[in-house]
Amino acid sequence: MPKQSKRFRQAQEGIEPTKLYTLEEAMKKIKATPAAKFDETVDIAINLGVDPKHADQMVRGAIVLPNGVGKQTRVLVFAKGDKEKEAKAAGADYVGGDDLAKKIQEENWFDFDRVIATPDMMGVVGRLGRILGPRGLMPNPKLGTVTPNVADAVRDQKAGKVEYRVDKAGIVHCGIGKVSFAAEKLWENASALIDVIQKAKPAASKGTYMKKISVSSTMGPGIKVDPTSPLKVG
Numbered sequence: 001m002p003k004q005s006k007r008f009r010q011a012q013e014g015i016e017p018t019k020l021y022t023l024e025e026a027m028k029k030i031k032a033t034p035a036a037k038f039d040e041t042v043d044i045a046i047n048l049g050v051d052p053k054h055a056d057q058m059v060r061g062a063i064v065l066p067n068g069v070g071k072q073t074r075v076l077v078f079a080k081g082d083k084e085k086e087a088k089a090a091g092a093d094y095v096g097g098d099d100l101a102k103k104i105q106e107e108n109w110f111d112f113d114r115v116i117a118t119p120d121m122m123g124v125v126g127r128l129g130r131i132l133g134p135r136g137l138m139p140n141p142k143l144g145t146v147t148p149n150v151a152d153a154v155r156d157q158k159a160g161k162v163e164y165r166v167d168k169a170g171i172v173h174c175g176i177g178k179v180s181f182a183a184e185k186l187w188e189n190a191s192a193l194i195d196v197i198q199k200a201k202p203a204a205s206k207g208t209y210m211k212k213i214s215v216s217s218t219m220g221p222g223i224k225v226d227p228t229s230p231l232k233v234g
């Protein structure tokens with residue numbers, strides 16, 4: 001087992017490993033831990049009572065967090081004509097078609113975080129499926145990244161839109177901000193995500209849906225959260 005740092009041990013001292021904290025308390029605990037040398041990401045892990053092997057129990061979607069995620073999102077848009085102009089005006093970092101597809105294929109170019117495409121450009125984007133898919137970058141209508149409304153899609157991504165998807169173990173992992181955020185803003189972001197996942201409960205899911213929740217900073221210990229904890233939404 002790797003040796004734990006002095007900072008990590010200090011952070012653990014203020015956290016009771018068996019206690020279920022409210023979401024608000026957990027964010028205050030994260031803020032109270034000794035600071036790292038960089039602005040850590042705050043992550044949340046939500047263990048759901050679903051079996052993702054069954055299509056009717058898949059939980060997946062996207063949400064614009066109320067306080068963003070604390071980083072610049074580089075957006076690439078596949079579009080042409082007026083839609084290309086709209087994407088550029090909305091703040092897209094890169095806009096194009098075959099030229100960008102060729103750059104990705106031949107130069108292994110990935111200086112972007114999200115990919116958006118208009119429906120008429122999916123013929124071009126489809127050729128990149130084996131490259132973009134494993135990286136989680138393939139545009140998807142269900143996530144709002146295949147759309148004729150490219151301007152709105154670009155603005156959402158720039159505002160802090162995050163995607164969530166349950167993994168093979170039935171857990172959703174998602175970044176909800178930075179340690180530098182105020183505790184209340186972290187609470188608001190976490191609450192918004194939990195709320196939308198609660199509303200996405202599949203009809204085929206039986207028994208307890210929200211089983212376990214934990215939050216942590218990049219270099220910090222996990223903090224267990226009471227799944228029935230009050231949310232701060234709206």
